[in-house]
Amino acid sequence: MKLTLRSLRLKLAVLYTVFALISMVCLGCFSYVYMNYALETSRQATMQAREERFVRFIETWPEKDKTLSLTEKLDRLSIAIAATDIIQVYELDGTPIYSSPGSSALKVPWPNRPCIERCSSLVRQYGHSIRTLNHVVTMDGRKLRLSLSGKIDEHAEMMENVRNSYLLFCPLLLIASAVGGFVLSDRALRPVRRMTAEARSIGIHDLQRRLPVPNTSDELQVLAETWNELLERLHIAVSRLTQFTEDISHDLGTTITVMLTTASLALHRKRTAEEYRAALRTITTECEATSRLLQDLLAVTRADMVQQHIDMQLVPLSELVCEVTDNLRAKADLKHQTLQTTIAPDAWTLGDPSLLRRMVGILLDNAIKYTPEHGAITVSLVSDPQHLYLKVQDNGIGIAPEALPRIFDRFYRVDPSRTQEEGSSGLGLAIAQWVAGVHGATITAASTPGNGSEFSVTMPHPAELSSAEPISSAAEL
Numbered sequence: 001m002k003l004t005l006r007s008l009r010l011k012l013a014v015l016y017t018v019f020a021l022i023s024m025v026c027l028g029c030f031s032y033v034y035m036n037y038a039l040e041t042s043r044q045a046t047m048q049a050r051e052e053r054f055v056r057f058i059e060t061w062p063e064k065d066k067t068l069s070l071t072e073k074l075d076r077l078s079i080a081i082a083a084t085d086i087i088q089v090y091e092l093d094g095t096p097i098y099s100s101p102g103s104s105a106l107k108v109p110w111p112n113r114p115c116i117e118r119c120s121s122l123v124r125q126y127g128h129s130i131r132t133l134n135h136v137v138t139m140d141g142r143k144l145r146l147s148l149s150g151k152i153d154e155h156a157e158m159m160e161n162v163r164n165s166y167l168l169f170c171p172l173l174l175i176a177s178a179v180g181g182f183v184l185s186d187r188a189l190r191p192v193r194r195m196t197a198e199a200r201s202i203g204i205h206d207l208q209r210r211l212p213v214p215n216t217s218d219e220l221q222v223l224a225e226t227w228n229e230l231l232e233r234l235h236i237a238v239s240r241l242t243q244f245t246e247d248i249s250h251d252l253g254t255t256i257t258v259m260l261t262t263a264s265l266a267l268h269r270k271r272t273a274e275e276y277r278a279a280l281r282t283i284t285t286e287c288e289a290t291s292r293l294l295q296d297l298l299a300v301t302r303a304d305m306v307q308q309h310i311d312m313q314l315v316p317l318s319e320l321v322c323e324v325t326d327n328l329r330a331k332a333d334l335k336h337q338t339l340q341t342t343i344a345p346d347a348w349t350l351g352d353p354s355l356l357r358r359m360v361g362i363l364l365d366n367a368i369k370y371t372p373e374h375g376a377i378t379v380s381l382v383s384d385p386q387h388l389y390l391k392v393q394d395n396g397i398g399i400a401p402e403a404l405p406r407i408f409d410r411f412y413r414v415d416p417s418r419t420q421e422e423g424s425s426g427l428g429l430a431i432a433q434w435v436a437g438v439h440g441a442t443i444t445a446a447s448t449p450g451n452g453s454e455f456s457v458t459m460p461h462p463a464e465l466s467s468a469e470p471i472s473s474a475a476e477l
Contacts, residue, residue, distance in 0.1 A: 008189060008428075016181030021174055028166040035162060039155045040131075042382045044120050047133040047148055054087070054146070074098045082150075090145035092136070108132050108149045115145070123149075125205045129156040191220050193260035195227065205236035255286045290359045303453045311352055314462060317388060318347040321381050328368060335373045342380040347388055350462045351439045359435040362428040363392040363455045371396030371452070388459040404447060449458065 058073055068076075070089075078087060080101035086107050087100040094110060105126035113119055115134040123130045134151040139146070191214045198211050210231060215223040259282075266279040325341050332339040349356075367377045371394040382389040399407060408429050429445075436443040440460050447453035 008185070010182075010185075012185035012276055013178060015183035016185070017174065017178040020177035021170075022111055024170050024173060028170065030157065032162060032166070036159055039152075039159070043150070043152055043155065044133070047150065048116050049135060050085075051135060051137070051146065051148055054148075055137050055139060069407045071098050073400075074100070077348075085102070086147075086149045088147040088149075089139075090147070092143055092145060094145070094312055105147060106130060106151055108136060108147070110145060110147055119174065126419045137455070142280040142377065152216040171367075181477055191216075191224070195224055199227065202231070204238065208232055225410075246350045247275070252290065255290050259283045259286050279444075305368040313353070315351050315353050315356060316347075316348055317356070317390075317459075318343050318345055318381060320353060320357055321360055321379065321390065324364060325379050326362065328364050332368050332377060335368065335371070335375070337368060337374065338377070340378045342382075344381050344383045344388075347381055347383045348462055349388055349439070349459055355435045356439070359432045359457070360390070360392075362432045363390075363457075366455075367392050367427060367453070368397065370394070375452075383461075386461060388461065390459065391454060393452065393454045398449040398452055399445070399447035400449055404445060407445060408443075424477075 003077055005136055054077065058070070074087065074089065074099075081087070084102070084106060085100075087098070088096065088107065088110075089098040090096055090110055092192060099107060104191050108123050108125070108130055109195070111119060111121065111132075113134075116136050119132075119134040121132050121134075123132055129152050130149050131152050133145065134145070134147045136143060137146045164211075191212075195211045198209075201207050206274070208229045212222050213228065214220055262279045262282045266276060271279075321343055322341065325339065329339050334370060362375070364379060371377055376395050378391075378393045380389075380391045380393075382391075433443050436457055436459075443455065443457045445453060445455050
C-alpha cells in the first residue's frame with residue numbers, strides 16, 4: 001500500500017511521536033523542577049539547623065571561661081566548618097564584627113532588608129552559586145546580624161547535567177519514538193491491509209468468499225466479522241435476486257410466448273367467434289398475471305424511494321376491509337371456500353387508502369391461494385382504545401417452521417415450483433410488511449403445517465398516530 005500524507009499509518013506514527021514528545025517534556029520539566037526544589041529546600045533546612053547550632057554553641061559557652069571574646073569564640077567555631085561555608089557577624093548598624101576565613105568570592109554582603117525573620121536567597125557572583133541565610137539573632141547578650149553563606153556549585157552542576165542530559169537524549173528518544181510508532185502502526189494495520197486486498201478481489205460472482213478473520217479478540221476481529229456478515233447478507237440478497245430474475249424472466253417469457261402463440265394461431269386462419277373469444281380470454285388471463293407482476297415490481301420501486309412521503313388521511317378501515325373482502329369473494333367461491341368476516345363497525349385509521357387496500361388484498365389473496373378447495377378463511381377486525389387488530393386466518397397448507405422467519409423477505413418463495421404455478425412473484429408479503437411499517441403498524445405470522453396460517457396486523461388508533469411525528473416510507477422493505 002502506497003504511503004501518503006493522509007495514510008493512517010503515518011497519522012498514527014505522528015500522533016504517537018507527538019504524545020511521546022509531550023510526555024518527555026512534561027516528565028523532564030517535572031523532574032527538573034522537583035529536583036531543584038528538593039535541593040533548595042534541603043540546603044535551606046541545613047543552613048537553618050546550622051544557624052541554630054551556631055547560636056546555641058555561643059550561648060552555652062562555659063560561663064566560668066571569661067577569657068575569650070566573641071570574636072575569639074567565632075574563630076574557634078570557624079575551625080570546625082568547611083572552607084566553603086562563611087560566617088559573618090555585623091552590628092545592627094551594619095558594622096562588621098567578624099568574618100570567617102575563606103575566599104572573598106564566597107562572602108556575600110548583608111542584603112538591603114532588616115531580616116528580623118530569616119532571609120534566604122540564592123546569589124550568583126564570581127561564577128559561583130551561593131545560598132545565604134541572614135537573620136538578626138541574640139548572641140553574647142546583644143542583638144547582632146548573623147549571615148551564613150555556603151557554596152552550592154555542585155547543586156547547580158547537577159541541575160545543569162540533568163538539563164543537558166534531557167536536551168541530548170530527548171531528540172534521540174523522539175526519533176526512536178517516531179520509528180517505533182511507525183513500526184507499531186504498520187504492524188497494527190497489517191490485518192487491515194490484508195482485509196482490504198481481499199475485499200478488493202471479491203466480485204459480484206464470488207460473494208461466497210470471506211475476509212480473513214484475525215484471532216486477536218480486538219476491534220480488527222470485530223471489523224472482519226462484521227464485513228463477513230455483510231458479505232453473507234449480500235450473497236443471500238444477490239442469490240435471491242438472481243433466482244427472482246430467472247423466475248421473472250421465465251414467467252414473462254412464458255406469458256409472452258402464450259400470448260404470441262395464441263394470437264398467431266387466431267390470425268393463422270379464420271375462426272369462429274367462440275374461438276376468438278377463447279383466444280382473447282387466454283390473452284387476457286396472461287395480461288392480468290403480467291399486470292400483477294408489474295404492480296409488485298412498482299410497489300418494490302416505490303418502497304425503495306427512501307424519503308418518499310406517504311399522504312396520510314383518515315381512512316374508514318372497516319369499509320376498506322369489507323370492500324377488499326367482497327372483491328375477492330368471487331375468487332374464493334371458485335375454489336368453493338368459505339369466507340367469513342367479523343368486522344368492527346366504524347373503525348378508522350390514518351393512512352394511504354390504496355396502500356392499505358393493497359396490504360389487505362395481499363393477505364387475503366394469499367389465504368385463498370394456499371387454502372385448498374372447500375377450505376375456510378376468516379377475516380376479522382377488532383378495535384380497542386389503543387389499537388386496531390386485523391387478522392386473516394385460513395386452514396390451508398400452512399408454512400414450514402424453517403420458512404416462517406423468512407416469509408417477509410423480498411423474493412423469498414416457500415415452494416418455488418408451487419408458487420410459480422400460483423402466479424406468485426415472492427414480493428407480496430414483503431410489500432405488505434412495508435405498507436404496515438410506513439403506517440406505524442406491525443405484521444406477524446403464525447402457522448402450523450397442515451393446519452393453516454394466521455397473519456395479524458396491529459395498527460395504532462388515529463389519535464396515537466396524530467400525536468406522533470409524520471411517517472415517511474423510510475421503513476426498509
